[in-house]
Amino acid sequence: MERVLRPHAEQEYAHELERLAEFDDRGRPAGWRLSPWAVTTYLMGGELPDGTVVTPKYVGSRRLMEVAVATLATDRALLLLGMPGTAKTWVSEHLAAAVSGDSTLLVQGTAGTAEEAIRYGWNYARLIAEGPSEEALVPSPVMRAMRLGSVARVEELTRAPSDVQDALITILSEKTLPVPELNTEVQALRGFTVIATANDRDRGVNELSSALRRRFNTVVLPVPATAEEEVEIVSRRVAQLGRALDLPALPAGLDEIRRVVTIFRELRSGRTEDGRTKVKSPTSTLSPAEAISVVTQGLTLSAHFGDGALHPADLAAGLQGAVVRDPATDGLVWREYLETVVRDRQDWRELYRACRDVS
Structure with missing residues (x-):
């Protein structure tokens, strides 16, 4: 780890997460590593009973973070919206690390993002040789999060093409991902949710459809007040x-x-x-x-x-x-x-x- 340029949040702050879990005696939603109170403390910083200092990951309104964490405790997905550089990606990574202990289930939205990044793809060598099978299927980070009951992250959602964005609609509303080629489906385990980030300041932005927006609770991250x-x-x-x-x-x-x-x-x-x-x-x-x-x-x-x-x-x-x-x-x-x-x-x-x- 000493040679890693940028460790994942759950690696770099593993000690803080472990100590928070030890002292966390509050109710935890199904599939969560910490309670909503402990997740918010991890983000905003504080001091534990044994003197352990939890460093702030976000400097700003505590209420905003409480709203974001409360959203994840419901069946709603979370959209972090704001101008570039307002810590949207930073907050989404730390939320995923604190809630499910894994911030790596990530889809990066770009103009070239394909629907397979949201749904699933295929190992075409096996597909041609054996036909559709579970072994030939390549799960997306979102599908893996559904199977694990974890948090999936979608960065720069508005940069992905509109038809790729809309692949999330069924997942967010039904908590199910159909796989018609195998005549089956993946049902999300409890604890699954999606955190997406977006901004509307850059060029090349694809507006979210009203159907998709309705499936998110939106938290706007402002520039620092002072x-x-x-x-x-x-x-x-x-x-x-x-x-x-x-x-x-x-x-x-x-x-x-x-x-x-x-x-x-x-x-x-x-x-x-x-x-x-x-x-x-x-x-x-x-x-x-x-x-x-x-x-x-x-x-x-x-x-x-x-x-x-x-x-x-x-x-x-x-x-x-x-x-x-x-x-x-x-x-x-x-x-x-x-x-x-x-x-x-x-x-x-x-x-x-x-x-x-x-x-």
Whole structure:
């Protein structure tokens, strides 16, 4: 496990899940490893009676997580909706890890996702040699989750073609997957559910049909409400990535992280923090996920080509790359922001010069 770049949630946080299970004396829905209370504690963080600290996996509204967990305890599927970078995938992985101990039953939605990814496929060599049989059938992650009574995850559901999306309708409504070639069906065991994620900001999105939407309870994950929340999210995630990549410890770069978060929030909202100056917004989303990427890249530059401390020069190229996605329009927005906002802030002079040099 020490050589794995990114362990699954149930692997990386196995100790926390084990300790939660030991102290969890509340009722558990059929097929669940933990009670809804313990699942929410795993997501939001807390301290157990023996002093074990459960680290927060989600920074934001506890009520939102309670609603998401309560949905999974019913016969409804859960749809996590929000703009890119609002931790939809992160939350779905940790929910699956806490509920069923397995976050790997995953379907990735893309323009090329086929219906077999939702239903089942065939080992065509055996199919031709032997005809349709249970041995020739290749179960999808969703079918495996139904057989195990586990959580299946569907990432970027709106990127999959509409006919592929609709393959979920029978599964979610009847909790059954027909296999007409074998004159049989797979009935879901108790504990089976689906967590899907979607956003409607990117290009190439296929809207969900009303029939499919009705089979989901939707929880909208917002961008962080305050700058401090966003700084905490970015700091925590960068620290995790830094440990995996053997990068320097984070505290030396907290001031730079706050600057990155401030820039992203101001450009997203179209107004400076004090509300006095309006700024133009670029076409990029500038989500916390992109802030994490900018800071991680800066730490890597500093570790391999600098003194190990995070400086504005380490962030400048990443900032420009995150903001300027369309050179014709975003380039002008970024230069105007540098000249009207960044240049006039006394303690931002080094960042201003670094960004100007890159530009």
